[in-house]
Amino acid sequence: MTTNAAPFIFGSETFETSYTVFGDLKSGARPLVVLNGGPGLPHSYMLPHADLHGTRGRPVVLYDQLGCGESTRLRDKPASFFTPALFVAELDNLLQHLRIALDFDLLGQSWGVTLAIEYIAAHRPAGLKHLVLVSGSPSYPLWREALVSLRAQWPRDFRDMLDRHEKDDTTGAPEYQEGLMQFYRKHICNLEVWPPETFTTMAQMGEDPTVYRTMLGVNEFSMTGTLKDWSVIPKLGAVSCPTLIINGVDDEVPDSCIAPLFHGIERARWVTFGLSSHMAFWEEPTKYIKIVGDFLADSGLKNDTQAQEGIVAFVL
Template identity: 50%
Template sequence: MATTTTDKAQFKVGDETFQTWYQVTGDLHSGKRPLVALHGGPGVPHSYMLAHLDLYTSYNIPVVLYDQLGCGKSTHLREKPKEFWTVDLFMNELSNLLDHIGITEDFDLLGHSWGGMLASSYAALRHPPGLKHLIIADSPASMPLWEETTAALLAEFPEETRETLRRHEEAGTTDSQEYQEAVMEFYKKHVCRLEPWPQEIQESFKGLSEDPTVYHTMNGPSEFTVVGSLKTWSIIDALPNIKSPTLVINGEHDEAQELCVRPFRERIPNAKWAELRGCSHMPFWEGREEYFQLVGDFLGSG
């Protein structure tokens, strides 16, 4: 039976102190290298990442999950200006958490979607010496590539759906039910193809809807309309700096199509790539057995 503990790490930003909620499943001192999993969004709480506890169940790998600042059980900061929400902020939070739980010298990192953007930035720009394996799941190497691929996917939908999206985005009424229903048509094909969605995914999206501050500020109103501060983000030029063995994963029907992930596998010196057939943006739910065998074998490779 897995032992799971939860706590909060104090995270100082300037003169202010915030709380990063986290949970640890397994023993960080068992001799098995722990995996820290970074959720997406930004601002989508950790619940949908709970499937990654399969790595503890099947491989005895300790798994650390946490809610990034601004969402879930961590400190919410609805009043902060857009300048507050930066990639550096979240890299600093990750460093603080690693130090708090005492695993800076020996750990693996897995990032999903925005979490993969964060993880690749952390590996390429901070050069953490204790990082032994990096997994980038369903993530773009740049937001311009993401926009290019999501635009192509959206073009396959009926004109009526696209017109509904355009009309509400132009009118600034993206919180309307009609807009949200049109968005969900896209999500059910390219975010998660299971019907119904697992409860853990539903809980994460409920958390996002309750406080979309970080998502709206850094991304925008939807996965395919990027108007926030991440719009020009790219890690492509820094990818050769990543020295850790890296596994890149995406799904056949993923928002993060092959074009998005290609720079990771081409520019990271020691990278492997796997595309999971029949899956979209959440292969750890849609192709769970294949995904975790792939990840577990990679983490155990050295």
């Protein structure tokens, strides 16, 4: 494992992207680049993907997107600075810096799904061989609707409590935060004891929530950021490589949000993990790593005819 920083020039400024490589990028094995969620969540919670190096010998690149973790912080930037185009440019710069742009795989989780699609639509990368999209909605308006439906499934007194604090702008109150954690323990990570890496990510994001709050909002229920009306559904046709789509049966990104990905990407497979929510890589790690590893090792769907006839959605 090696950690370093890639200089990134954007406009007239130079920033740094902190990244960690598990394995040897010169080994000849195709590397996997992992895009974390948020936006603004450091990569710590995505560390299970490093197992693809240990079990498959595949180099894995994890990095902190600008504004979080060990990368350059952006506390003083205006809201207009935080656009998908910024993070697309950062990703492209990292690929060029690592000299892997001609042969790589890409995995995006949550917001990372949006970033992956935006990158592909902007650059049409010939070097991208496989794409994995994990628990991310291609449309934030669609996701907002889905969250309303999920919230409606909870008891009335629970919903009334959330409504009251959101109306009074007291979402920092312990009662509200405890309620939010109840929701997260069902729809984000259903493990009785959360892995320390997830708490590390949350603590780092809480220390500097600039990117998250600017682009998303206070939380998923209060999407007031620059992404609240964003959709990449019109851009899904740009994806031409074999694609694996993943979500969990209790995911906060439910099937209604995943379906447009499955139907909009021609060469797609969809797997729903039956014991997971938003982090199948923590909730069902052995099965998750096997399925992702097998997909990346395969040559994928061989041609368009096979893609049209052979794509399946199934529950594990």
